[in-house]
Amino acid sequence: MIELQNGGAYLVRGSDVVPDGPEAAARIQSLTGKTPDQKEAARNTIAYRILEAHNTSGNMEQLKIKFDKMISHDITFVGIIQTARASGLEKFPIPYVLTNCHNSLCAVGGTINEDDHMFGLSCAKRYGGAYVPPHQAVIHQYAREMMSGGGKMILGSDSHTRYGALGTMAMGEGGPELVKQLLNRTYDIPMPGVVGVYLTGKPVPGVGPQDIALAIIGAVFEKGYVKNKVMEFVGPGVSSLSADYRIGVDVMTTETTCLSSIWRTDSIIRDYYEEHGRPEEYRELNPGEIAYYDGMITVELDKIRPMIAMPFHPSNVYTIEECNANLEDILDDVEKRAQVSLDGKVDFHLKNKIHNGKLLVDQGIIAGCAGGGFENICDAADILRGQYIGCDDFTLSVYPASAPIYTELARNGVLADLMETGAVVKTAFCGPCFGAGDTPANGDLSIRHSTRNFPNREGSKVQNGQIASVALMDARSIAATAANKGYLTPATEFAGEYRKPLYHFDSNIYAHRVFDSHGKADPSVPVRFGPNIKDWPSMSALPRNLILKVVSEIHDPVTTTDELIPSGETSSYRSNPLGLAEFALSRKDPLYVGRAKEVQKAQKALEAGDDPLEALPELRPVLETIDGALPGKMKEGYGVGSTIFAVKPGDGSAREQAASCQKVLGGWANIANEYATKRYRSNLINWGMLPLLAAQGDLPFANGDYLLLPDIRKALEEKADVIQAYCVGTELKPFDLRIGALTDDERQIILDGCLINYYRNQK
CATH class of the missing domain: 3.20.19.10 (Aconitase, domain 4)
Structure with missing residues (x-):
């Protein structure tokens, strides 16, 4: 299913993987008639070429990167801009988009969340940026729809800044790294290693992008196989995946601890840019004839089955079938691990979720940059059509990742189908990913197509004696479970039809609501401060x-x-x-x-x-x-x-x-x-x-x-x-x-x- 190469590997003509070793040269010679040069082949990766185009140091061993664009959300942009202002900011030197998808619940904390939003709008006007109001889009969906571009680089102040499926190398960093770009400085790193992810085959019906992603995370995380490296997705299996599907796998690469990701692109990605009114942003990306990778992950897409990442980490993965067959043992292991994560501060139990020999979960969530995509939601609706989640404890919430996706779901009838089942469809919001929405009851287990399932990530508070937990799954298996009234069910058991409606992007939604200065700063606009927005305290130099x-x-x-x-x-x-x-x-x-x-x-x-x-x-x-x-x-x-x-x-x-x-x-x-x-x-x-x-x-x-x-x-x-x-x-x-x-x-x-x-x- 997934194999990790020991040592480096060559990719020849995009189709043949040749492990590095004594026989590699002869094998490559037979395939191409050329003798490979490892250093030259390492320059033939997609990642190397993009990094080289953005490096200003003249030394590819020590990079000084200038990004094309930046993006932040409303729990990071205030601190970033305040730091930049204290350091001499006069104008945003590159396009900088401020989204409002984390602190969208403006009743929490009184006025202070909306105060932050108004700070962002005033700064977009004063310094020449763009401002996306609350409920319009989650940060990464807006970047995919409106900012990505083939061969471009984007820096974001959120760890899931990943747009590699669209040919854009994107990195998520802490706010000070964005401050450096705002002050015309560079992002300084040694040349990262590049690991190939070679995809073959095609996923079987019912297997979604989260399943592929969780399988990869489970294989590489504990080994540190891609830590601080770039994951480059190649191989014939890429072309079997839609753009939405690739995006869903790509965003979860953050959980491998890799630095960034990039994918080869093809006509499917060209069509994506055309549908979004930006055909000029498409660029075909492929590795060179002979490309060398520091490692190689082979993924047989057709052999992956619906997955579940049990609490409390995305790498704690099992197939759903394996989980159902070994419930007692697996849940007992989770409970033992929890005592380490929770320091024994609360009683944590999962084995009490076993009813009639099956795992009964309490909540389902399909949301955010990972789960809120158009195809995920449409496939989930197909599984649920004609079913009802019931009137017991189980609840289901769906958060489309952007207003254009929400609008299309309404126009094609999927929204009505979901609501008829008893699901609640909400606006674009990242809250379920970090504990600001749909917090379960104490002791409950939630299954989510979101990004993380760390302790308390769903919003409970151990220090107050509360504990709930999250298992990560794909939207399709969440829907199958919801149709089964909360009993854990893989989507491969769904025997119906996936209708696969076409997506039509409505650009007017953003055109008439998003503020975009188009890079023009207006110093006459005052920055708007709320009472909770404070300057950084003074900090002394390192003493002797x-x-x-x-x-x-x-x-x-x-x-x-x-x-x-x-x-x-x-x-x-x-x-x-x-x-x-x-x-x-x-x-x-x-x-x-x-x-x-x-x-x-x-x-x-x-x-x-x-x-x-x-x-x-x-x-x-x-x-x-x-x-x-x-x-x-x-x-x-x-x-x-x-x-x-x-x-x-x-x-x-x-x-x-x-x-x-x-x-x-x-x-x-x-x-x-x-x-x-x-x-x-x-x-x-x-x-x-x-x-x-x-x-x-x-x-x-x-x-x-x-x-x-x-x-x-x-x-x-x-x-x-x-x-x-x-x-x-x-x-x-x-x-x-x-x-x-x-x-x-x-x-x-x-x-x-x-x-x-x-x-x-x-x-």
Whole structure:
């Protein structure tokens, strides 16, 4: 079904995969009459060519990328623009679209969500951007319909920024990376590896894009096979998939931890651009005659069956058939894993969902950038036609991904078909993906065609004794389950007809509602501020010596950004750095905020010229131990802050607030065995925090310990990789930390204290 190649592989003429090895040259010679050159073949990938066209460094080993366009939604664009304004923003230098699909529920938090929207509209007018009002489109659907283009690159402040199926290499990053583009700087990364995804065959009826995506995620995630690499979809199986289908697979590549994705394009994608009134944006993309990939994933589409990703990660996958056949064992395993994820704070049970030997779920959701596509919803409606979800606990909600999709569903009768079954059809909104809509009852299990199923992602609060959970599935199997009154059912059991209605895009919906400045800035327009929109607090430069207190210690195998800063109702505070910081780690370590703020008192005293020992008396014995071992060292200057340890932090969302909340609470560093994603590490760096690495094994410190990093500023200036650290007790106990690769700019950002300071210092 899915095979991962050990080592690299060549793709010859787009159809023959030749594993790298002693026999590769002869095989390629027999196919092409040419002797392969691996370095030259690596330049023949689609990804390499797009990156080369956007690289400004002149060095393809160290890229400095300028993007064509950018896009943000309403829990990120305020912070991004505020940071850029503080750094000298005068005009958006490239097309920048501000969508409003996350904080759309304007009753939550009073006026503050709509205040953010009006901030966005005023900034689009003042700085020359575009503004998409609430309920018109989720961020990624608007980008697909109106912004994508063959061979183009788009940067978005959302982790699911993926438009590779349309020939657009897109990346989701934390807000500071968008700020750099707004200030005419570049996105700096080493040349990423490129992994081929070779598709063969054609999916059987009832198997949807989420099934393909979950199967791939399950195969690659734990192995880190594509971590921080580009996934390039090739092979004859690509042409068996519609544009909507490819989009549905593509958006979920984020959950593999890859950097980006790109697909070969063909007449199906050309037709997509023509239907959306932008035929000039189509470009045929194919790898060269002999292309070399750093890895190869072979996917036999016809062998994949309906999948389910059980709580609490998209990689925890089974076929639905396997799940139904082994319910007790699988649910028992999920419950045991949950005790690790939930720290035993609540009782979590799934085996009580077994009724008459079958899994009975409580809710179905088809939504957002992954599930809300036209074909997903039409196929779901075909399965449900003539059926009823019933009048018991089970509910079904459907969120079309854009107003044009919603309109077409109304015009062709699918909307009425769905509503007749008892389903509720809502407007374009990302809420079900991050806990701001359709939160299930305590103890319930929801099946969703959405992007993630992390703990609390559906909106429950462990700290309040609540727990619900989500299993990811394709829209078709969700519909089959709904037709079966909530009993888990694969869509392959549906024997009816899929009507496959044609889609007609109505451009007037956006033309008469979306504000687009077409790049023309109007400095006379004042920026509109609401009372919750706050400036970033001042942040000091990295001190010469640094004293850190460990204020949280997390030993889960992976820590998500949802655990670092929860989603859901906290989104209303995303424009208020200090207000949002009060929620940091609240679901994982409720004592974190208080501990961090207590330590921060010492740093604030130092900055004010006051005695830090009066602000934080527990610091006295720490300084005494340091002075005894390193006399006079602290007289050179020092700072005091907090740090956390997590085994592998940063999986999931691109949200910069996972790092910035720690920073505004006095955080100076993270310590980890590894970082789950490039984007989380970048967020730490851009907020002036040291992304430190500790060797795996027993830690030389524990929660509550003080650490000393002497001469840390000098170490950074001299580009040291190994950082000498000490655990401070009755004596100094030395141990090593590493900082990993940093560009010169990244190093200076940390030295300056944050990206805002970095730009201010350059004026």
